[in-house]
Amino acid sequence: xxxxxxxxxxxxxxxxxxxxxxxxxxxxxxxxxxxxxxxxxxxxxxxxxxxxxxxxxxxxxxxxxxxxxxxxxxxxxxxxxxxxxxxxxxxxxxxxxxxxxxxxxxxxxxxx
Amino acid sequence: xxxxxxxxxxxxxxxxxxxxxxxxxxxxxxxxxxxxxxxxxxxxxxxxxxxxxxxxxxxxxxxxxxxxxxxxxxxxxxxxxxxxxxxxxxxxxxxxxxxxxxxxxxxxxxxxx
Numbered sequence: 734x735x736x737x738x739x740x741x742x743x744x745x746x747x748x749x750x751x752x753x754x755x756x757x758x759x760x761x762x763x764x765x766x767x768x769x770x771x772x773x774x775x776x777x778x779x780x781x782x783x784x785x786x787x788x789x790x791x792x793x794x795x796x797x798x799x800x801x802x803x804x805x806x807x808x809x810x811x812x813x814x815x816x817x818x819x820x821x822x823x824x825x826x827x828x829x830x831x832x833x834x835x836x837x838x839x840x841x842x843x844x845x
Numbered sequence: 846x847x848x849x850x851x852x853x854x855x856x857x858x859x860x861x862x863x864x865x866x867x868x869x870x871x872x873x874x875x876x877x878x879x880x881x882x883x884x885x886x887x888x889x890x891x892x893x894x895x896x897x898x899x900x901x902x903x904x905x906x907x908x909x910x911x912x913x914x915x916x917x918x919x920x921x922x923x924x925x926x927x928x929x930x931x932x933x934x935x936x937x938x939x940x941x942x943x944x945x946x947x948x949x950x951x952x953x954x955x956x957x958x
Contacts, residue, residue: 735888735890737888764944766945766946768946775933775948775949775950775951776889776933776935776946776948776951777948778945778946778947781945789945791945821886823888823889825946827944833879833891833894834891834944834946835891836881836888836889836890836891837888838887838888839886839887839888841886
């Protein structure tokens with residue numbers, strides 16, 4: 734158990750809908766990273782938050798957004814969902830030193 | 846050219862074999878290197894972490910980094926059926942507070958009893 738929790742484990746929804754994925758980092762970790770894993774693209778970095786502030790963006794679609802709250806948990810919002818958004822979404826956290834990331838169990842999103 | 850290349854396999858070996866997994870990278874800015882193990886439908890689990898050229902050993906696992914050749918390897922000795930998983934190499938740049946990881950696509954390993 735990495736200490737990173739993610740909810741829900743599974744989400745099934747329809748195209749055009751909006752969903753919210755939640756992540757709680759390891760105790761004391763200030764950085765939260767979101768990654769998307771699909772069969773064809775592998776694990777891709779989406780966005781990073783550090784102590785409530787956006788720190789870096791990767792290949793994140795404009796339909797996707799995230800935030801980190803004062804208690805350091807983070808949410809990833811996916812809107813106007815398309816079939817191609819079906820994937821595993823992982824959250825990872827790291828301490829202020831930054832370079833070692835611990836991953837949560839992921840949320841499997843299926844868009845029908 | 847992708848920043849990180851990893852042979853996806855699949856790789857199938859008998860129990861007890863020595864396994865060699867490899868990645869190459871193109872960006873010399875990468876300074877920190879990791880290997881993650883991912884069981885089916887689970888989150889990646891950090892196995893090894895290194896930031897210097899040379900070897901690092903942890904039990905049956907040895908991570909090797911050759912920065913001059915931009916090549917990293919993971920060796921698994923005395924492989925066990927429980928080692929059957931996808932192995933992902935990952936790397937990140939030095940400096941700042943952003944350490945986003947760039948991953949290889951993963952190598953699927955099966956260790957047969």
